[in-house]
Amino acid sequence: MAKTMTFPVGGVHPEEGKDRTSGLPIRVSEPPGEVAVLMAQHIGAPARPVVKKKDRVRKGQLVGEAQGFISANVHAPVSGAVKAVEERIYSVTGRRVPAVIIENDGQERWARGLNEPQDVESMEPARMVELVHECGVVGLGGATFPSHVKLSPPAETPIADVFVNGAECEPCATVDHRLMLEHTDDVVDGLKLIMRIVKAPNGYVGIERNKPDAIEAFRKALADEASIRVVALQVKYPQGAEQQLITAVTGREVPSQGGLPGDVGCLVHNVATTLAVRDAIRFRRPLVERALTVTGDGIENAGNFVERVGTSVAGILERQGLREGANQLILGGPMMGIAQGTADVPLVKGNNALLVLRGARIPPQRDCIHCGRCVEHCPLGLMPAELSIACEKQDWDAAVELNMLECKECGCCAYVCPAKRRIVHMIKFGKAELRLRKARAREGS
Ligand code: SF4
């Protein structure tokens, strides 16, 4: 058997829950009659709306302009008329943020100069990054970090190794698996373009061994490529976290205390992001749609779909059918996804899965019994029990001392906790509270 790699510390083996949709080809859904395009759906500064009520827009037209380098443009996913610029709920934060509401005219007319083949062979790397920036590409694995920033590493930290992250370790999510099978050559093309931009000599496609058909497809496609390796990864959560993937393949450790993959010469993009980067460079195609998995025991017709950004999540669920007893919606998978209080939210670039559960209930939380399981399974070697208690007591000095800001919110600690403590919830609360205090201090100074 070929050697498989993994990260050395912590991790868990949750039930995969992928069988229901992993064999289902991606279907392109009909665009909805109306979309709500949020201005804040990425890491960094929210975009600024550049259209107003009654404006006519074409598909791909800029409707929200990035504000600063760490920000991202947003574009019209359909052609039509701007019905309103008003606030809608952002599912990631639960807060209302400005959104451009567009009534679809069904014409699918692209804005001039977009969605057309570009002369890539003679294109300079700087122009490629400019196109990625212009097209509003962000990390589609859920992180939503603007891709043009990642593609502009500082000169003092050159990139040697570029990864396509095909681990898809989150239970229930199968869309990256399908993209790898259905767009193998395009993923390879995207990887090569990224290697060209950052002048990296080595490429890797990292895939967990529970996707042998994808591993096989890439081994075939890359049979003559000496500079790109396909790496079969052990099935272990969170194998797809950047840090864990890099350590598994290269043995290098991303420094703690705010270190980045670039500090160890690495750059990681997930499968869907690699394809979006390619679309931006090859076709000047803005990111106006994304593929995602819709699944869970509360969904009648599960599957993998391409949906327009801004589509109503409630509309998707209605179309796929809810089963009796469906009572919980999670955007993302069961480990890192965010439970929603309402389905009345628009789809954003970072949504890789909609999970609907039935008969779900939140078990009562008990006191910590100091069993140490959370420490044993934390892939970052943190002290989740102490950390969550510090957050509960609102002792922020202690929480920072315990490296709260290093936590990647992977959920391994909460998954193994016999006392069902809501460790990640408390850490998220702690991080949000600290951000708020810093912002207030800045305003006051
Ligand atoms: S959520 Fe944070 S503390 Fe918990 S296991 Fe993951 S990294 Fe560690």
Ligand code: SF4
């Ligand atoms: S796993 Fe739960 S009960 Fe055990 S030490 Fe961690 S927080 Fe406490």
